[in-house]
Amino acid sequence: MQDFVEYIAGLAPEGETALLVRQKPVMRNGEQLTHADGSLKFVWPSYLPSHSRRDGEAWYLNTGSFMVSRFVDGKPGASAANCEYVLAMMLDDIGTKSKVPPLPPTWIMQTSEESFQWGYAFSDQPTKGDFSAAIIAIAEAGYTDPGAINPVRNFRIPGSINLKPGRNRFAARLVEFHPDREYTLPQICEALDVTPAEADTATARPFRLRDTGADKVLDWLNDKGLVMSGVNAEGWMGVVCPNHAAHTDGQIGARYKPLDRSFCCYHGHCEDLDSRTFLSWVHENGGPQVTPGLRDELLAEHMNEALSKLTPTSAFPDEAARVIEEVERKELGRVDKASWYERFAYIVTEDSYFDMDERRVYSRSAFNARTITKPKPMITIL
Numbered sequence: 001m002q003d004f005v006e007y008i009a010g011l012a013p014e015g016e017t018a019l020l021v022r023q024k025p026v027m028r029n030g031e032q033l034t035h036a037d038g039s040l041k042f043v044w045p046s047y048l049p050s051h052s053r054r055d056g057e058a059w060y061l062n063t064g065s066f067m068v069s070r071f072v073d074g075k076p077g078a079s080a081a082n083c084e085y086v087l088a089m090m091l092d093d094i095g096t097k098s099k100v101p102p103l104p105p106t107w108i109m110q111t112s113e114e115s116f117q118w119g120y121a122f123s124d125q126p127t128k129g130d131f132s133a134a135i136i137a138i139a140e141a142g143y144t145d146p147g148a149i150n151p152v153r154n155f156r157i158p159g160s161i162n163l164k165p166g167r168n169r170f171a172a173r174l175v176e177f178h179p180d181r182e183y184t185l186p187q188i189c190e191a192l193d194v195t196p197a198e199a200d201t202a203t204a205r206p207f208r209l210r211d212t213g214a215d216k217v218l219d220w221l222n223d224k225g226l227v228m229s230g231v232n233a234e235g236w237m238g239v240v241c242p243n244h245a246a247h248t249d250g251q252i253g254a255r256y257k258p259l260d261r262s263f264c265c266y267h268g269h270c271e272d273l274d275s276r277t278f279l280s281w282v283h284e285n286g287g288p289q290v291t292p293g294l295r296d297e298l299l300a301e302h303m304n305e306a307l308s309k310l311t312p313t314s315a316f317p318d319e320a321a322r323v324i325e326e327v328e329r330k331e332l333g334r335v336d337k338a339s340w341y342e343r344f345a346y347i348v349t350e351d352s353y354f355d356m357d358e359r360r361v362y363s364r365s366a367f368n369a370r371t372i373t374k375p376k377p378m379i380t381i382l
Contacts, residue, residue: 004107004158007179008061009049011087011121016065018087019078020047021154023058023163035225035240039252042163043229044154046078058161060154063088065125080152081234085125089135089188090155091118091144097248099142103183103191108176111156112167116175119155123182129199134185137194139268145248146268164251215258215295217279220287228253241265242281243273260294 009018025032026041033041046062053059064083071077094100094108094116105118126134128151139146156162156172163169189196221227221239228238234257241247241254246269254265256278263278275292283289312318344367345354353367354360 004174004177005049005061008087008121011125012065013125015069016067016083016085017076018049019062019064019066019076020049020051020053020157021045021060021062021078022047022053023060025163035228035252039240039244040163040165041228044078046076048076055159056161058163059157060160061157062152062154063090064128064152077232078152078154079232079234080128080150083128083152085127086122086131086151087125088122088155089120089131089185090148090153091120091138092148092155093145094118094143098144101143101192103188104178104181105176106178106181106183107174109156109158110173110175111160112162112164112170117155120188121179121182122184124184126185127199130185130196133196133199134189134194137189137196138192141192141194143192146271147266150266214297215261216288217261217282217290218256218258220282221256231258235259239263241267241270241273242278243267243270246270259298261290261292 005020012018021044024043024045026043027033035041049061062078063086064078064080065085065087066076066078066082067084070082088106091098091101091105096115101118103120106121107119109117109119111117131151132149135144135149135151138144139149158172158174160172161169162172218227218237226240228240231237236255236257238253239256240252243265244252244254247267248269251267254263254267254270254273256263261275261279263273263275265273279290279292310318343355343357344362345356346352347354347361350361351364353362353364355362
């Protein structure tokens with residue numbers, strides 16, 4: 001039988017690759033670390049399909065077709081930003097929370113005693129946008145977990161150990177595998193009798209905005225032990241979801257972006273838990289009171305930096321700089337005049353000023369031309 005991992009890896013075209021993802025326990029002194037609520041800590045590093053694996057570990061493949069040229073410093077990353085197309089579709093929790101699809105799959109993977117994943121390999125890889133529109137419609141029809149609708153979704157490979165509590169380290173078992181069964185996205189949608197909404201074809205053009213790391217919400221989350229992983233290349237980090245008790249898959253994680261205080265959780269029970277609701281929960285539990293969006297101090301810092309690089313023109317003069325320069329000039333003149341009280345003597349009978357350095361007399365009009373305000377004379381000659 002053809003190797004499962006090799007088959008999925010072979011779906012990727014030249015210049016792109018499938019990726020393995022490992023669910024790796026976070027250990028210290030031989031013991032696995034836990035979050036503040038007692039749940040176990042994990043990290044999820046990505047690897048090329050050729051990476052060696054050991055028995056007894058939790059391994060996954062990802063549905064995305066990842067562009068090698070987008071890997072930061074050559075390090076594989078199973079991020080949606082690193083792919084434009086999708087290799088396969090995975091329908092989760094078949095037999096428990098999800099209905100049995102009427103279309104025979106490419107593979108069936110048993111992931112626990114009662115739960116199965118059905119996979120459909122694509123003969124013509126769809127875009128992320130088309131896939132996302134279709135998987136949302138399929139989830140709404142009841143054929144997959146509504147929390148499993150992003151285009152870069154992990155799915156288990158044979159032998160992958162289920163590390164969720166209560167699963168007794170169940171090793172995933174490949175129940176069926178039919179490499180000859182490949183489908184297009186329209187074929188799958190037709191067979192499942194779903195009509196996807198129009199795909200979101202908008203493309204995001206990133207701009208460089210460096211985070212100073214001074215987010216009050218992140219400080220609070222860290223103090224409470226709710227941070228699960230560091231910031232990735234897209235600015236997102238893993239945090240404990242406030243609603244994780246309702247997660248049916250045993251995972252407690254969600255995502256938070258300190259840059260603009262965004263929050264998201266892909267689990268079905270958290271679809272109403274948006275950024276504003278999350279930040280309200282933070283405040284209600286003793287954290288800072290803030291709103292979603294670019295942080296004020298970060299925006300001000302970068303605006304000042306950008307404005308400092310603009311060159312004034314005759315059409316758009318730097319009026320603020322002119323005003324500041326005038327104030328500074330007057331202040332300098334005020335400081336300079338302080339020494340005039342010792343240098344000039346006022347001659348009352350002639351209503352003029354005597355310069356004791358140059359030894360000459362200035363009329364009042366000539367003296368006034370040197371200053372805006374008449375100085376208070378320190379020496380008076382009658």
